[in-house]
Amino acid sequence: MTSPALLRPTGRLTSLDGVRGVAALVVLAHHVSLLYAPIASTYIWGSGPTPHAGSVSWWLSYTPLKLFTAGPEAVMVFFVLSGLVLTLPVLRPRPFDWMAYFPRRLVRIGLPVVASILFATALALLVPQIPRLAVSAWVASTSVNPVTFERFMSVLDPTVFDFGLNNPLWSLYYEMIFSVTLPLFIGLALLLKRWWPLGLAAAVASVAIGLNAVAGGFHYLPAFFVGALAAVLLGRIHGLGERINGWRAGWLLWIAVLVVSLLLLIGPWLFPTAYQPFRVVLAGFQPVAALGIVLVCLEWAPLSNLLSRQPFAWAGKVSFSLYLVHVPIILTMSYLLRGLPLPVVAAVSVVLALVVAPLFYTLVEKRAHTLSKRVGDLVTRVFAARSGVQEPALDRQP
Template identity: 40%
Template sequence: MSSQSSRLRSLDGVRGMASVVVVLYHVSLLARPFATGRISEPAWDIATETPLKLLFAGTEAVQVFFVLSGLVVALPLLRGGASWPGFFAARFVRLYLPVWGALLLASALILLVPRDPSSVSSGEWIANANATSVDPVKLLREATLTPVSYDLVNTLWSLRWELIFTLLLPLAVVLAVLLRRWALPLAALMAVIMVLGRVAGSDAAVYLPAFFIGTLIAVRLEDLQAWASARPRRLQWSVLTAVSALLLVASWISRPVVESSSTAGQALWGLSGVGAAGLIVVAIGGPLARQILEVRPVLWLGRVSFSLYLVHAPILATLAFAFGDEHWWLVGIVGIPLSLLVAAGFFAVVEHPSHGLARRVGRAVQSLVEWVRARVVSRRVRRGPAGSSGELPSAAREPNDG
């Protein structure tokens, strides 16, 4: 591993921490109906309207995933470590195979542990966003990652945006490269679009700019690392960390004075993408952040983070229907370690093998592209002037994906 790539190991730690935050967020959604409007509501307000919200800011953590994805997916292409045909083939394999595995797991859990709607609170996340039966048509639709909402594996809504950005990645990379000198003002423009998108209720304007900010970071990564190396003082990085974290949850900590559904409240939520980008910058350049994010347990979480993201919601939902969501604390006590355990197994059986298959498919597709290119060149040479030597030029080899 090169020194440059090793300095990005902290991003695996970010991914791991964000996945745990999403898990805690879904546990908090189970607890919400039993906190609001009751004697425990002051404790709920303290947990959600202070920086404590960072521990379970699930939707905001997805913004961190989006910025991170825009960075790490673009890097191999920018460094010449992948070619477009091989990249797309490998990317689809790495994306879809774990998704299909998660859908099969969720379907099996629903069939094995019946879900009685009366055992959970109506009108809440557990009832609204989690299926109680397996509909084959819905299963196939969710397997395509094209629906807007999902209830077999609730977290797949974000993978739909991953798929959309993957298809837009060539445009994003070209724009980021051409406009790399103006990366900072362009990132500021993306921040404005995210805020306006949230106010206007446009998910595309909220989420896609986050990916693009990640791509801008990828294009200017070496400059960012040089800038960070010249600023080793921990105080500076502590301030940037605090500001980024507060922006990530600004819409929550402002709720005592700003109505969340108001224009101002929505605009503050739009700043979560800015906070997410700031945290990624901290993870890349902050000395203390790198030390924390690169410890073995956090890196392990990063390794299984995608698997954890895919399997935890069906597990929590199964336990909530089985125990009753009034026992949300028991769901959390059992469900969190069980999700980690299942995620480790899912990674070993499904996700990790999909990585190897993706590399093989990417290389095979690239070899096919090179073969077709060589045949085209060969035909053009044969049709050339009679006085030509007839020697065929070798096809320029493009780097493989992965």
């Protein structure tokens, strides 16, 4: 009996593409929901009244329906996925080409990011973003006016931490930190392979401490480690998954794990008036909850098969492009269609984002992927020539 996770000829776990696509759609829904002032105020404290009990905004904020607009939590899922899929190629028996990996990763992520900043800048110049006319505190805080060359350059500079022109780029900052320090994360995961509960406990503690101290590295980087640890333990996970799938009532266990993981992911939102330290501790478990979701989607046969097919496969393919272009579109529509009912603005924004994302993928992301392979191959050849050794057959991963 084999693992239910479907594999492409390249060895890619296709159900994880579906997970990535769903997460990108949740992030899109999250930012669309922030057009509504009460929901925006749940993220920007003091900006206005929070949702009153029984309202649509309240149901979308403080009940399990939050899962449909849990953007930051979906980013945690992205981080766990990155930790998992970037670690797996390194663990394969074949030699891993580290010399090609770093430039390929830089080109693979960097070019689409720069293109998205140019896209956001063009939209901001075409439709001025005037904060005093914003429909919500989030729109006002994300708007850039005036759009100057200096501001454009500060957004391009990764050391400035300015994401005004394209808000979701904040997560790419941590993505690149992890990409550069990948050997350290893998080494730590291998070191803690036998003591994996200790590794998960340390990740939970780090996230809680980082959140409480507003220390982004301690808050977000443990999610990548959790994914790397899962990659190291993936053989055992597959074995356990096969046994559970063989049980008559195994599906009940998978559903239970999925439900618990989903609720734990949004745990702090379900207790909005609880003692703050309790909510911080709950938030600490979010990477573990994200891992639970990923593993169920990977190992439970019906769900894994579903996520490997359309339209989830399509959403996964364009997920990075959708992530990069959707906020500039939402902001632009909020100003361009100002005065129209917010549901109309939200609907137009979603449709445009879903149209622009595949175009961006074809014109930018796909070409960046191809170029990254060429750059990686070139670096490998140059290094081999300078070191005077024959270039080996290496496993290359974007």
